[in-house]
Amino acid sequence: MSVPRYWRNEVPRYRLQGEECSQCGAKYFPTRPVCKCGSTDFKPYKLAERGEVVTWTTISSAPTGFEKYVPYVVALIELEDGCKVLSQVVDIAPDAVEAGLKVEAVFRKVKEDGKEGILQYGYKFRPVVE
């Protein structure tokens, strides 16, 4: 990922922040330029940081930059505010992940741009620590 592209997405990825339509209240993450109601008027929306796994898959053959993490889990997570996000699930063995697993957002390193490039950080989810 180019540095400008990473930089443009820092706030959404660092803070799990999307947008809410000012007209109909629909929430988007990632954001989009036009709402399903036709409005283009949005305000920032902070997503809930807890939710549960809806479905998941274990990646064994990873794309470039993610090889060292295999096997890792990518899950569809329904947050407590009803929003759904796709995310890695960490701090748990892949075979222990199941539908309904309660998870919370954490801030982790997502990818390294080689030995000299930038470190890319963002949200992942882990089992809730009480």
Add this chain to the structure above:
Amino acid sequence: MKTGRQVGIIGYGAYVPMYRLKASEINRVWGGFGAPVEEKSVVALDEDTITISVEAAKQAVKRANIDPSEIGAVYVGTESKPYAVKPSGTIVAEVIGATPSVSTADYEFACKAGTEAMQTCIGLVGSGMHKYAMAIGADTAQGRPQDALEYTAACGGAAFIFGERSAETIAYLEASYSFVTDTPDFWRRSKEMYPRHGNRFTGAPAYFKHITGAGKALLEETGYKPEDFKWAVFHQPNAKFPINAAKIMGFSMDQIEPGLVSPRIGNTYAGSTPVGLAATLDVAEPDDKIFVVSYGSGSGSDAFIFTVQDAILEKREGPKMETFIERKEYVDYATYLKNRGQIIK
């Protein structure tokens, strides 16, 4: 040293990664027989000083219950910066929502970089320059394979938000003291992967001289005696040094027990004294006095006296240090090397 206006901790957070490497596993690989700690914390593949700092910082903001945009400074003390050039603090400040009206920097003073950041934040808030300031001590410490430090060099950190003393303060600062000399007991040269140390030279002329130098000076300055404190925290590079430091200073095992976490997680370097203070705040009651002395090679110590207030009872929700210490999964030596990026492909 005392501030112009009274300053205290209004929120704190701590974090320890979940992986552990037992001393016995290191002995299995290298044929050793030492065990300065039982086991140490190890990062996951996707963790580093910045992610540890963020975890602690977010918890501190949540407990402080403040608008993060009012935090005027975010300082990260560490000796394991993910970037050689680029501040860790900017990333932490961006994640918690403190940007852009904020000062950030990374502090380096071996194991006392975290408390050095605390001293700075105390000064900034005490002078009235900032409403709130956040100090973080965090590390993913380096230990050369088969070196004595490999048993103890661990990962973790804690964050403290300072503000002017009020009813919202969980522990206010009575006084602090810094004691520094040029003592080359431990160092890592630029671009080197592992530190070097002076073996036994790290003891009497380094750790003990500075810990007792700062500690005794602060007691003298304030007129307190060891028995006036409910709790005490001394920098914990292993299990033995802080126990001996407590004995020399006249403190009991009961006083250092809650903050003595190194036997179970190792030495978290710049995070070592901060996680000890966090673990102590986890169990402290209003009016308890806490005596804190850090140590950083090179060398120096920062000493602090905090008095706990009623707000502690309502501002320590969420996972405690004990939660993170007990949340663990053991790894073998190969996984430890992989997670730390010490396997060269």
